[in-house]
Amino acid sequence: MRRKGHSHGAVSPCAACKLLRRKCVKDCVFAPYFPAKEPYKFAIVHKIFGASNVNKMLQVLSENHRSDAVNSIVYEANARVQDPVYGCVGIISSLQRQLETLQTQLAFAQAELVHMKTLHRIESIDTKPPPYMASGISLPANKDLSNDVDMVDMAFVYENGAGESLWLC
Numbered sequence: 001m002r003r004k005g006h007s008h009g010a011v012s013p014c015a016a017c018k019l020l021r022r023k024c025v026k027d028c029v030f031a032p033y034f035p036a037k038e039p040y041k042f043a044i045v046h047k048i049f050g051a052s053n054v055n056k057m058l059q060v061l062s063e064n065h066r067s068d069a070v071n072s073i074v075y076e077a078n079a080r081v082q083d084p085v086y087g088c089v090g091i092i093s094s095l096q097r098q099l100e101t102l103q104t105q106l107a108f109a110q111a112e113l114v115h116m117k118t119l120h121r122i123e124s125i126d127t128k129p130p131p132y133m134a135s136g137i138s139l140p141a142n143k144d145l146s147n148d149v150d151m152v153d154m155a156f157v158y159e160n161g162a163g164e165s166l167w168l169c
Contacts, residue, residue, distance in 0.1 A: 033070040048077040
């Protein structure tokens with residue numbers, strides 16, 4: 001494979017080696033994580049942490065953890081560029097404040113929902129006629145009802161047993 005400016009069979013160096021102006025060797029620790037197509041990633045990391053420190057960190061880690069470490073280092077470097085004083089801590093604090101605000105809003109919305117459901121239940125109870133028990137009809141025992149049907153005193157009892165008279169007939 002022939003590339004512009006390289007001899008036959010040569011591959012372009014990784015972004016780290018290109019920025020540091022050194023030859024990219026076959027077992028370069030930076031090559032898998034800082035490809036030549038993304039030079040800005042290493043430039044920011046190098047500016048914030050230094051190539052030597054990043055190299056030391058990656059050498060200590062096992063290969064299966066290096067990718068996650070590089071992603072974290074790049075994220076922290078970007079955060080430090082945006083906020084040199086707080087970096088990621090500033091972002092985390094901001095997100096925690098947003099989370100607290102949203103949790104408070106959610107709690108208020110849930111409380112309002114419970115309140116509205118309660119009001120709806122009360123209104124539906126007030127608009128519906130109360131349920132009656134057929135066995136709750138009581139007729140006066142001392143009156144002779146066979147002759148005088150108009151004088152019947154009837155009391156209906158709520159289902160909850162309150163015993164309140166609703167009307168007199």
